[in-house]
Amino acid sequence: MIRCLVVDDDSEIRQGLQAFLERFGMQVSVAADGRQMRQLLGAAAFDVVVLDIMLPDASGLDLCRWVAQQHATPVIMLTAQGDPGSRIVGLEMGADDYLGKPFEPRELVARINAVLRRAGKGGAPQGAAPQPSRQLRFEGWAFDRLLRQLVSPQQVVVALSSAEFRLLSAFVERPGRVLSRDQLIELTRAPGVEVNDRSIDLAVSRLRQKLGDSPREPRLIRTLRGEGYLFDVKVSP
Amino acid sequence: MKWLKRCWRDTLFKRLFILLWVTLVGSHFLAFSLVMSQVGRPYGGHDGRHEGGPAREAPSAWSRLLIFPSLPPMGGRADGPPGSPGHAGSGPPPPLTPQGGRPERGLPGWLLALDYGVRMLIIALAAWLGAAWLSRPMRRLSAAAHGLGEALQRDAAPPKLDEDQGTVEVREAAQVFNQMAAQLQQQFKARGLLVAAISHDLRTPLTRMRLRLETLDHEPAAQRCVADIHEMDALIESVLQVFRGAHAGEAMVSMDVLALAQSLADDLAEQGHAVTVEGEPALARAQPTSLRRVLGNLLGNALRYGERAEVTVAVLGDRVLLRIDDQGPGIPEAQLEAVFQPFYRVESSRNRATGGSGLGLYIARDLTLRQGGELLLSNRPEGGLRVELTLRRA
Numbered sequence: 016m017i018r019c020l021v022v023d024d025d026s027e028i029r030q031g032l033q034a035f036l037e038r039f040g041m042q043v044s045v046a047a048d049g050r051q052m053r054q055l056l057g058a059a060a061f062d063v064v065v066l067d068i069m070l071p072d073a074s075g076l077d078l079c080r081w082v083a084q085q086h087a088t089p090v091i092m093l094t095a096q097g098d099p100g101s102r103i104v105g106l107e108m109g110a111d112d113y114l115g116k117p118f119e120p121r122e123l124v125a126r127i128n129a130v131l132r133r134a135g136k137g138g139a140p141q142g143a144a145p146q147p148s149r150q151l152r153f154e155g156w157a158f159d160r161l162l163r164q165l166v167s168p169q170q171v172v173v174a175l176s177s178a179e180f181r182l183l184s185a186f187v188e189r190p191g192r193v194l195s196r197d198q199l200i201e202l203t204r205a206p207g208v209e210v211n212d213r214s215i216d217l218a219v220s221r222l223r224q225k226l227g228d229s230p231r232e233p234r235l236i237r238t239l240r241g242e243g244y245l246f247d248v249k250v251s252p
Numbered sequence: 253m254k255w256l257k258r259c260w261r262d263t264l265f266k267r268l269f270i271l272l273w274v275t276l277v278g279s280h281f282l283a284f285s286l287v288m289s290q291v292g293r294p295y296g297g298h299d300g301r302h303e304g305g306p307a308r309e310a311p312s313a314w315s316r317l318l319i320f321p322s323l324p325p326m327g328g329r330a331d332g333p334p335g336s337p338g339h340a341g342s343g344p345p346p347p348l349t350p351q352g353g354r355p356e357r358g359l360p361g362w363l364l365a366l367d368y369g370v371r372m373l374i375i376a377l378a379a380w381l382g383a384a385w386l387s388r389p390m391r392r393l394s395a396a397a398h399g400l401g402e403a404l405q406r407d408a409a410p411p412k413l414d415e416d417q418g419t420v421e422v423r424e425a426a427q428v429f430n431q432m433a434a435q436l437q438q439q440f441k442a443r444g445l446l447v448a449a450i451s452h453d454l455r456t457p458l459t460r461m462r463l464r465l466e467t468l469d470h471e472p473a474a475q476r477c478v479a480d481i482h483e484m485d486a487l488i489e490s491v492l493q494v495f496r497g498a499h500a501g502e503a504m505v506s507m508d509v510l511a512l513a514q515s516l517a518d519d520l521a522e523q524g525h526a527v528t529v530e531g532e533p534a535l536a537r538a539q540p541t542s543l544r545r546v547l548g549n550l551l552g553n554a555l556r557y558g559e560r561a562e563v564t565v566a567v568l569g570d571r572v573l574l575r576i577d578d579q580g581p582g583i584p585e586a587q588l589e590a591v592f593q594p595f596y597r598v599e600s601s602r603n604r605a606t607g608g609s610g611l612g613l614y615i616a617r618d619l620t621l622r623q624g625g626e627l628l629l630s631n632r633p634e635g636g637l638r639v640e641l642t643l644r645r646a
């Protein structure tokens with residue numbers, strides 16, 4: 016059972032979220048401010064914290080950093096401000112995901128599941144991964160995971176689609192490892208999108224195109240017949 | 253006492269007065285001395301020693317002066333030097349000395365040229381220095397005014413002028429400017445805070461409503477309410493974008509326009525929309541996040557009113573052209589420009605349940621102009637709207 020802590024100063028949102036998430040089989044505790052949140056986190060273990068960024072007694076950003084440092088519990092930030100700057104700051108402060116209010120309740124459930132999968136709860140192939148850094152480099156390319164774009168060795172910004180972004184994220188977290196199509200489907204799952212063999216192949220070919228990787232003799236994303244794909248480069252932060 | 257103090261102050265007027273006075277007097281004096289030193293030569297007869305300069309020759313020149321009073325011309329010559337006799341008179345006293353018995357006579361041509369030349373040169377030099385001296389505060393002011401706009405856009409501290417430097421007028425202008433800049437920045441900040449607060453206070457109840465609607469899951473009315481919540485949220489987001497746009501200090505970089513169009517099209521296709529992209533790779537100078545927003549708005553419009561969008565990317569000389577064609581009803585010719593106004597809506601779209609905030613095109617054009625691009629609309633002869641976005645080629 017997923018243990019979830021909801022922190023929001025609006026009582027109706029707290030109760031609404033609690034009732035909703037419980038319908039999905041989660042065990043939900045609620046806190047109205049930072050003090051309560053610290054108490055609850057000190058008293059019991061949680062799998063995920065859903066944290067509003069504006070609280071009466073503390074900045075959500077500070078709390079977010081505190082949780083990331085003290086408990087290593089994944090944090091999903093909620094905000095009604097919807098400022099792209101706060102999204103970037105929030106993710107850099109150690110939040111694992113970010114959702115603007117008003118959100119689709121089902122979207123929150125999907126994000127919780129995705130965050131837990133990434134954190135290794137849902138049987139992800141990698142153990143408890145440390146907070147991934149915002150920018151990764153490989154072969155002269157820079158991959159900005161917040162702006163979801165690539166910067167080429169010639170300093171040209173190359174935008175990525177969501178599918179390409181999810182695929183490249185899966186690759187850079189597992190460089191030098193062969194990933195089967197099934198694994199890639201699992202790793203790039205997203206709410207409301209159907210991911211299948213064909214869409215994986217399409218995203219791979221688009222990524223190769225954008226990375227300037229020849230489809231006949233790919234150097235970066237190699238095809239291993241019958242096994243899957245291999246991202247064959249050294250990735251550094 | 254007060255009057256004396258005021259006289260002592262550094263005013264623009266005083267600077268101008270001193271500059272003109274010193275220049276004119278100085279030029280006359282110097283020209284006069286130089287010419288005198290030359291005049292002294294043929295009469296004095298000290299060959300070979302004149303290279304020592306006018307200073308050494310001064311005694312002889314000054315002695316000559318007594319019998320050679322025509323410099324600066326005091327009369328007799330209608331075409332005297334431009335310096336007025338009155339000013340010359342306030343210089344050295346010599347020309348006022350009583351004349352000897354010599355008759356008035358003109359100077360040799362080369363001496364006249366030397367006389368005029370020296371005066372012109374010195375006045376020109378002083379005018380140049382003086383103009384620079386006088387205009388420096390104005391230049392500082394205009395530079396600060398220039399920086400003010402940028403600082404407000406980037407939400408940085410406004411430039412501050414030194415209030416304790418320069419003439420009284422300049423100090424006053426600096427004070428007024430600093431006050432104005434501070435006020436402007438305060439208003440900008442207040443506006444940003446206000447919009448953020450309104451958006452926060454609207455979105456919190458919307459979140460409550462959305463959660464409440466979860467308990468009435470299968471009611472058709474609930475579904476329509478959810479759609480309304482999305483629409484209101486989109487409007488809030490658009491309004492925020494308008495205000496954020498004013499602060500957008502995103503850096504201009506080289507960007508692959510085809511890759512961007514392809515990415516957005518792939519995302520839309522993933523959600524079941526009909527978008528196609530064709531063209532050649534084209535690098536443009538642009539702000540990545542802004543350009544993404546512009547394209548997102550334009551593609552959203554094309555799909556909302558025109559069902560499907562066909563995107564073409566091409567390089568035209570030093571520009572990159574991105575064209576979006578849709579198959580909708582287009583826009584009446586007379587309104588092609590008006591649709592860029594905020595909240596403007598074409599009558600036919602008002603009646604349809606198509607949603608949209610009425611800010612999409614306004615934001616798109618605003619952000620495009622900021623990147624040095626252009627955004628044009630036209631109706632295609634075969635039907636449908638054509639949007640043409642041009643950007644500077646990288």
